[in-house]
Amino acid sequence: MSPRSHADLSPHDAERIAAELAALGEPELEADELASLTDEADTDLAFVEGLREFAEPLAPRVELEALASRRVWSRVRSRVPGARGAGFIAGGVLLAAAAALLVLVLRPDGSDSGEAREAALALRAQAHAGLEALGVDTKPGADAARVRGWLGRSGEGDRG
């Protein structure tokens, strides 16, 4: 799976998305929303690519779901000073992954092994990107450090 660049969004794609939004009564794409469909951090690019492969027959719907998630997070970001950057990317990736999950659950023919393979391939990218966005460190030393942290806090009765 290779990341896409902004230039990969053809005029045809842009026109198709605009037409679908108009049909749904949604406002036109803002310039930054258009850019966000392709021109984001690597994790987002990997997600978009994975989502396209996963939901080939449902491509227009999935793209709109990703766009809806993007818009929600744009609103969230505007309400939280300093919440841009990693937090935004993490939230976007996870929300978009949840949208992909919804598509998986709703697919009636998910029992077919070919479908399961496609779903596994796409969800694998989401899951790994999600772990990275959460900051889960699996390098040597990281697990010991976490347990050391638990031991340091184990008498405080904290939560979370």
Add this chain to the structure above:
Amino acid sequence: MSRGLARVRTWAATVSVACLGVLAAGCEDSRPAGPDARIELYSPVLAAEDGAREAERAYLGEILRAHEQADAALAAGDEASARARLAEALAHPVAAGDRAAIVRLDLAARYGELQTPDADGASETIRMLEPLLAIDQALPIDSATARALVVLGDAASRVDDHALAAGSYARSVRVMSKLRSLEAERLGLGDADAKEGAR
């Protein structure tokens, strides 16, 4: 004579169809048809009871030593020893308490990460992780749960069990979505936004 034979044939056919139906129903119950993304989560309570605190601390200390020794083995290029030390720690009886449960999930995930590149190791990882992450098992809302589910998905992919892989990855995404939602609550964001985004 011929009427009696016809009755016997009809009766036999009815019984045969009924038996096949029972068999088919049995097969359906025991073998999931596709990816299963169900998951039951709980919020871990990280304040140990007084009586359990020392036992949990002892368990955490044992796991910490295992991780440190595995780190040293990996630094020396001895991956087999690292795996063996982690396997030994996994065999250690887990103490009561949510901290211990979370630390054990991280330990199992780390062991699985070292095993999964090899096909035999991937099968062993599935045998180890599946019971810990079973559908009917309530799991703590923690990154350790998400990590262990991803490792299970990777192991299942390695042996071409795509239904298990898809289900495991999907379950990990659900854990991560829940973690994100809790984080949004902690940041004081409106719950409506979090719910809207999760749809």
